[in-house]
Amino acid sequence: MSEHAPAIRLPVSVLTGFLGSGKTTLLQALLRHPGMARTAVVINEFGEVGLDHLLVAKASENMVVMDSGCVCCTMRGDLVNTLRDLFLKRVRGEVPEFDRVIVETTGLADPAPIIHTMIADPLLAARFRLDGVVSTVDAAHGMSQLDQHPESVKQAAVADRIVLTKTDVAVPTATLALMKRLEAINPAAPVIPAAHGQVDPDALFNAGLYNPATKSPDVARWLKEEAYRDEQQHGHGHDHHHHDHDHGHEHGHEHGHDHDHDHDHDHEYGEHCGPDCGHEHHHHDANRHDDHIRAFCMVVDEPIRWNGFVDFMEALITLRGADILRIKGILNVVESEMPVVVHGVQHMFHPPVRLEAWPDDDHRSKLVFITRDVGQPVIEPMFRQFVQGEGSATA
Numbered sequence: 001m002s003e004h005a006p007a008i009r010l011p012v013s014v015l016t017g018f019l020g021s022g023k024t025t026l027l028q029a030l031l032r033h034p035g036m037a038r039t040a041v042v043i044n045e046f047g048e049v050g051l052d053h054l055l056v057a058k059a060s061e062n063m064v065v066m067d068s069g070c071v072c073c074t075m076r077g078d079l080v081n082t083l084r085d086l087f088l089k090r091v092r093g094e095v096p097e098f099d100r101v102i103v104e105t106t107g108l109a110d111p112a113p114i115i116h117t118m119i120a121d122p123l124l125a126a127r128f129r130l131d132g133v134v135s136t137v138d139a140a141h142g143m144s145q146l147d148q149h150p151e152s153v154k155q156a157a158v159a160d161r162i163v164l165t166k167t168d169v170a171v172p173t174a175t176l177a178l179m180k181r182l183e184a185i186n187p188a189a190p191v192i193p194a195a196h197g198q199v200d201p202d203a204l205f206n207a208g209l210y211n212p213a214t215k216s217p218d219v220a221r222w223l224k225e226e227a228y229r230d231e232q233q234h235g236h237g238h239d240h241h242h243h244d245h246d247h248g249h250e251h252g253h254e255h256g257h258d259h260d261h262d263h264d265h266d267h268e269y270g271e272h273c274g275p276d277c278g279h280e281h282h283h284h285d286a287n288r289h290d291d292h293i294r295a296f297c298m299v300v301d302e303p304i305r306w307n308g309f310v311d312f313m314e315a316l317i318t319l320r321g322a323d324i325l326r327i328k329g330i331l332n333v334v335e336s337e338m339p340v341v342v343h344g345v346q347h348m349f350h351p352p353v354r355l356e357a358w359p360d361d362d363h364r365s366k367l368v369f370i371t372r373d374v375g376q377p378v379i380e381p382m383f384r385q386f387v388q389g390e391g392s393a394t395a
């Protein structure tokens with residue numbers, strides 16, 4: 001079990017969000033805050049027309065544009081090189097000092113491989129740490145984008161913070177419905193409304209495990225396990241028919257989605273609607289992308305064996321790696337008095353971190369999962385089998 005010293009690594013935030021959802025507007029507004037002056041920005045532009053960097057260049061001297069492809073697929077190696085390069089230039093004094101990096105992805109990017117890159121590359125991992133994922137969602141068009149584009153659901157599902165943009169032009173009832181839907185997709189991520197990118201940077205950054213203010217890990221804020229529990233009280237995580245999406249709203253998981261048919265957003269679907277779309281029938285659509293997202297928390301009373309946990313993770317990743325969008329957890333392992341923090345995205349796991357102390361008196365293991373179609377009824381028996389032997393996991 002290796003350990004990292006998070007304090008010396010520069011925080012990297014990934015800014016994602018659907019096409020035109022307001023990433024660049026947000027970035028520009030953020031960079032105007034004095035506290036954001038020492039920020040380097042990496043922008044990935046895909047396609048021939050890329051003006052974002054011209055806009056952002058005014059605000060940040062530390063700006064790198066990667067323009068040869070999409071950061072989520074072909075550009076992973078380049079992201080690694082770009083960040084390494086940036087770090088070396090900083091060391092050599094060739095760029096102004098910076099102590100934070102924001103990577104803005106293209107609107108179509110799948111954020112998971114980018115997060116992989118951040119946590120999997122050993123050189124990057126030594127110099128940078130993933131602070132968090134900020135996703136922009138367009139208050140005016142987000143509802144239909146979530147309906148139409150699975151990547152926009154994924155962008156919301158993996159986020160640590162969601163910024164709801166264009167609230168100045170959206171219908172308030174539609175904004176509320178969208179907020180509820182986002183809360184159902186990602187219970188732990190605060191949804192922060194922002195018109196024209198006006199949002200306090202403190203609300204978006206320092207979302208990671210490490211708390212720069214206290215210089216210690218802030219597990220409670222990072223894990224936000226209670227958010228998943230609240231959802232479960234409303235029915236989340238108890239979806240025992242997890243393979244059967246045809247029954248949509250009969251399931252507890254669908255809490256929050258019901259609100260979709262209360263509000264007046266039919267006009268938004270218009271030209272985006274597919275052949276199956278009947279506007280007001282969206283709630284019957286078995287293929288709604290967020291109906292596939294599962295977010296739940298497992299709490300385990302007894303200390304667990306580390307090797308059993310590793311076996312469990314290997315089995316889960318082998319079987320369903322692509323569908324495990326995010327896992328975070330604090331573990332009470334038999335082998336250690338102190339807690340171990342784990343953090344994974346799809347196939348990749350961040351090296352576990354052993355904390356120096358328990359954050360509070362609650363020494364139970366807690367694992368939160370955000371998955372695609374892999375519900376608690378699938379994961380819990382696997383967990384029992386590999387980790388607990390005869391023990392039991394309780395939600």
Ligand SMILES: Nc1nc2c(ncn2[C@@H]2O[C@H](COP(=O)(O)OP(=O)(O)OP(=O)(O)O)[C@@H](O)[C@H]2O)c(=O)[nH]1
Nearest residue numbers: 019020021022023024025107165166169195196197
């Ligand atoms: N009214 C209003 N317009 C906004 C807001 N945020 C962004 N816009 C506008 O929406 C359009 C797209 O915003 P961008 O910031 O370029 O969005 P983006 O996500 O960077 O776009 P891509 O890089 O193309 O994916 C621009 O015309 C912005 O001026 C907002 O809060 N209110």
